[in-house]
Amino acid sequence: MFELDLRSRKPIYEQLVEKLKELMINEVLKPDEQLPSVRTLAQQLTINPNTIQKAYRELESQGYIYSVKGRGSFVNPSSHIQNAEKIMKVKEELSKLLSEALYLGITAEDLKEMIVEIEASVGGNQADDRN
Amino acid sequence: MFELDLRSRKPIYEQLVEKLKELMINEVLKPDEQLPSVRTLAQQLTINPNTIQKAYRELESQGYIYSVKGRGSFVNPSSHIQNAEKIMKVKEELSKLLSEALYLGITAEDLKEMIVEIEASVGGNQADDRN
DNA sequence: TAACTGTATTAAGACACATAGTACACTGTA
DNA sequence: TACAGTGTACTATGTGTCTTAATACAGTTA
Numbered sequence: 649m650f651e652l653d654l655r656s657r658k659p660i661y662e663q664l665v666e667k668l669k670e671l672m673i674n675e676v677l678k679p680d681e682q683l684p685s686v687r688t689l690a691q692q693l694t695i696n697p698n699t700i701q702k703a704y705r706e707l708e709s710q711g712y713i714y715s716v717k718g719r720g721s722f723v724n725p726s727s728h729i730q731n732a733e734k735i736m737k738v739k740e741e742l743s744k745l746l747s748e749a750l751y752l753g754i755t756a757e758d759l760k761e762m763i764v765e766i767e768a769s770v771g772g773n774q775a776d777d778r779n
Numbered sequence: 780m781f782e783l784d785l786r787s788r789k790p791i792y793e794q795l796v797e798k799l800k801e802l803m804i805n806e807v808l809k810p811d812e813q814l815p816s817v818r819t820l821a822q823q824l825t826i827n828p829n830t831i832q833k834a835y836r837e838l839e840s841q842g843y844i845y846s847v848k849g850r851g852s853f854v855n856p857s858s859h860i861q862n863a864e865k866i867m868k869v870k871e872e873l874s875k876l877l878s879e880a881l882y883l884g885i886t887a888e889d890l891k892e893m894i895v896e897i898e899a900s901v902g903g904n905q906a907d908d909r910n
Numbered sequence: 911t912a913a914c915t916g917t918a919t920t921a922a923g924a925c926a927c928a929t930a931g932t933a934c935a936c937t938g939t940a
Numbered sequence: 941t942a943c944a945g946t947g948t949a950c951t952a953t954g955t956g957t958c959t960t961a962a963t964a965c966a967g968t969t970a
Contacts, residue, residue, distance in 0.1 A: 657926080659957080659958060659959090660958080660959075661958080661959090666875070669879065670875070670878075672882075673878050673879060673882045674878075685914080685915060685916080686915085686916070686917090687914090687915085687916095695959080695960085696959060696960045696961075697960095698959075698960070698961085699958085699959060699960080701916080701917075701918095702958090702959095704916085705917090715915095715916060715917090716915085716916075716967085716968085717915070717916045717917070717966065717967050717968080718914080718915050718916065718966075718967030718968035718969080719914095719915060719916080719967080719968060719969085720914095720915055720916075720968095721915090721916075726882050726883065726884070727884070729883060731883060731884065734883065735883055735884075735885060738876065738879060738880050738883060738885070739880070739885070739893070741876055742873075742876050742877070742880060742890075742893065743893065743897060744797070744801070745869065745872055745873050745876060746873070746893065746894060746897050747801075747804050747805075747897055747901055748800065748804060748869060749866075749869050749870070749873060750897065750898060750901055751803075751804045751857050751901070752857065752860060752862060752865065752866055752869060753857070753858070753862065753866075754866060754869070754870070756894050756895065756898050759873075759894050760891050760894060762870070762873065762874065762877065763877060763887050763890050763891060764887065766874060766877050766878055766881065767881060767887050770878055770881055770882070788956095788957080790926080790927060790928085791927080791928075792927080792928090816945075816946060816947080817946085817947070817948090818945085818946085818947095819945095826928080826929085827928060827929045827930075828929095829928075829929070829930085830927085830928060830929080832947080832948075832949095833927090833928095835947085836948090846946095846947060846948090847936090847937085847946085847947075848935065848936050848937080848946070848947045848948070849935075849936030849937035849938080849945080849946050849947065850936080850937060850938085850945095850946060850947080851937095851945090851946055851947075852946090852947075911970100912969100912970090913968100913969085913970090914967105914968080914969075914970095915966100915967075915968070915969090916965105916966085916967080916968100917964100917965080917966080917967100918963100918964080918965080918966105919962100919963080919964080919965105920961100920962090920963090921960100921961085921962090922959100922960085922961085923958105923959085923960085923961105924957105924958085924959080924960100925956100925957085925958080925959100926955105926956090926957080926958095927954105927955080927956080927957095928953100928954085928955080928956100929952100929953080929954080929955100930951100930952085930953085930954105931950100931951090931952090932949100932950085932951090933948100933949080933950080934947105934948080934949080934950105935946100935947085935948080935949105936945100936946075936947080936948100937944100937945080937946070937947105938943100938944090938945080938946095939942100939943085939944085939945100940941105940942085940943080940944100
């Protein structure tokens with residue numbers, strides 16, 4: 649499914665959160681699709697089930713997935729993610745990173761171009777998904 | 780000078796790196812200006828000098844400051860930062876964050892507007908600083 | 911019932927973080 | 941030359957997080 653860097657200073661469960669987010673954002677994992685169970689994914693990645701669970705718990709608290717005891721964990725449609733506070737956080741992070749990029753000499757035009765490319769690759773199909 | 784969250788899961792030295800970067804990017808700390816010594820800053824923030832040193836070492840390895848034994852630590856002009864690898868990293872981080880922002884429903888127009896605002900606030904004075 | 915799901919708990923080890931204390935080399939100045 | 945200030949290095953210690961391991965319980969599905 650993906651690879652982890654066990655020697656990284658970044659915790660495994662955080663790497664998992666990032667990778668899984670990526671798969672959902674790029675719609676490799678589609679809305680309401682079931683994620684691998686904590687045990688099977690742990691076996692595939694040869695890491696402890698508790699570590700998977702920690703990642704799933706984090707993803708659920710951020711609104712990216714929902715879990716049902718006895719059934720499994722599933723991708724939450726992006727339109728269902730609680731937005732108010734979450735969007736603030738992302739914007740703050742973005743603000744820092746954009747400032748740094750400009751400081752390093754990346755031009756505003758470069759940055760705008762990045763947005764256009766990412767928007768195209770990720771598919772602009774969220775507009776009609778809202779209710 | 781600034782505040783730290785000692786109870787955060789984020790290490791103090793990383794918070795320091797972020798805050799100091801911010802001050803340099805916003806030109807509160809100007810090129811070749813001297814930073815507080817590890818001991819005085821440690822006293823001001825009531826944390827250990829070793830922690831300050833760790834932050835300074837990190838900033839130096841990233842090219843943001845330079846240190847001279849016996850004299851002090853100073854802000855490195857942004858045009859002197861080695862760019863090749865560093866810009867790649869920042870662009871990768873940006874790419875992830877921009878994808879997430881779009882996924883959460885922030886529009887490309889919002890993002891472009893952010894860039895314009897940040898560019899204005901940070902001062903577009905880097906173009907004529909290069910050699 | 912049986913096999914699968916999520917969830918919770920405790921214990922242990924490894925590792926990074928932060929502190930404390932000490933020491934050395936270098937620079938600038940009285 | 942002294943002295944105070946600077947960066948830098950090292951060891952030791954305590955603390956917290958991460959990760960693993962082993963169980964256990966509750967709910968769902970065939």
